[in-house]
Amino acid sequence: MPSxxxxxxxxxxxxxxxxxxxxxxRNALIILMSVELMLNAANLVLIAxxxxxxxxxxxxxxxxxxxxxxxxxxxxxxxxxxxxxxxxTVQVDQIDLLKG
Amino acid sequence: MEKLLSGLxxxxxxxxxxxxxxxxxxxxxxxxxxxxxxxxxxxxxxxxGCYLCLSAEFLAVAQILVYAGGIVVLFLFVVMxxxxxxxxxxxxxxxxxPFALGAVALGFVVFAGMFWKLIFGAPAxxxxxxxxxxxxxxxxxxxxxxxxxxxVFTEYLLPxxxxxxxxxxxxxxxxxxxxxxxx
Numbered sequence: 001m002p003s004x005x006x007x008x009x010x011x012x013x014x015x016x017x018x019x020x021x022x023x024x025x026r027n028a029l030i031i032l033m034s035v036e037l038m039l040n041a042a043n044l045v046l047i048a049x050x051x052x053x054x055x056x057x058x059x060x061x062x063x064x065x066x067x068x069x070x071x072x073x074x075x076x077x078x079x080x081x082x083x084x085x086x087x088x089t090v091q092v093d094q095i096d097l098l099k100g
Numbered sequence: 101m102e103k104l105l106s107g108l109x110x111x112x113x114x115x116x117x118x119x120x121x122x123x124x125x126x127x128x129x130x131x132x133x134x135x136x137x138x139x140x141x142x143x144x145x146x147x148x149g150c151y152l153c154l155s156a157e158f159l160a161v162a163q164i165l166v167y168a169g170g171i172v173v174l175f176l177f178v179v180m181x182x183x184x185x186x187x188x189x190x191x192x193x194x195x196x197x198p199f200a201l202g203a204v205a206l207g208f209v210v211f212a213g214m215f216w217k218l219i220f221g222a223p224a225x226x227x228x229x230x231x232x233x234x235x236x237x238x239x240x241x242x243x244x245x246x247x248x249x250x251x252v253f254t255e256y257l258l259p260x261x262x263x264x265x266x267x268x269x270x271x272x273x274x275x276x277x278x279x280x281x282x283x
Contacts, residue, residue, distance in 0.1 A: 002109060002153055003110070006117065007113075007154070010117040010150070012208075012212075014120060014121065014124055014143075016207070019207070021127060023203070024128065024194055025193065026192065027133060027192075029136075029175060029178060030128065033127055036140070037124050037140070043159075044147060044151075047159060051154050056251035057256075059158075062156075062159055063162065064259055064260065064263050066163065066166055071266050074270045074271070074273075074274040075273055075277070077174055078273070078274040080182070081181065081182070082277050084182045085280075
């Protein structure tokens with residue numbers, strides 16, 4: 001059984017990678033994937049604490065988070081496709097309709 | 101034997117964790133968007149392996165089905181739908197990348213300090229170790245899927261129903277958003 005320290009540190013590393021990806025990339029698709037990575041890091045901690053406490057609550061919530069992530073991806077990809085139709089790009093720094 | 105199995109689980113978790121970090125790094129650093137998707141797939145599969153090491157078998161299979169089966173394929177579709185090649189020569193990263201990376205590194209250092217105090221300190225080492233003998237609640241049901249279904253359909257029934265409504269809204273919303281606009 002892996003120790004709690006290892007699980008927490010792995011989850012923290014994955015979350016940091018996700019934050020870095022959201023902040024530094026220009027491509028909207030890669031930003032969406034980084035958000036998914038952050039959600040998975042949170043799921044990992046939920047499952048580790050479910051194992052730690054011996055109850056099933058964390059695993060049930062992790063399952064719900066997984067469904068929510070699927071909904072989020074569907075909406076996000078639809079937004080990206082419709083943005084691509086309108087602006088002909090998926091680079092987020094070129095989508096500046098509110099700049100005036 | 102018990103000790104050997106537990107040591108094996110530990111090593112497996114380490115391997116899967118390193119794979120997940122490697123996949124995440126290649127996700128955010130790859131030049132080609134398709135390579136990013138492959139890195140994402142690797143990270144998701146490795147995280148499913150981590151779930152297995154944490155004895156969440158049902159969630160590991162669900163992770164593989166939902167992510168590797170559904171979400172990665174969706175991402176690949178959209179990557180191939182939008183034409184990315186004409187942006188290849190342009191900058192890959194935002195102009196504020198050094199500052200952003202600095203902020204992330206600062207957060208990492210601050211939280212690592214907190215972790216150090218909370219986890220690796222002497223008093224916390226006792227409370228925050230995984231205790232398999234406590235985890236018997238998961239085994240009261242005959243297997244993991246049974247235990248999860250008991251949790252989801254009794255105690256967490258309301259969030260489950262709300263999630264189904266959210267999924268319906270997302271379905272309709274995705275169709276409406278991605279539809280061609282009528283002129």
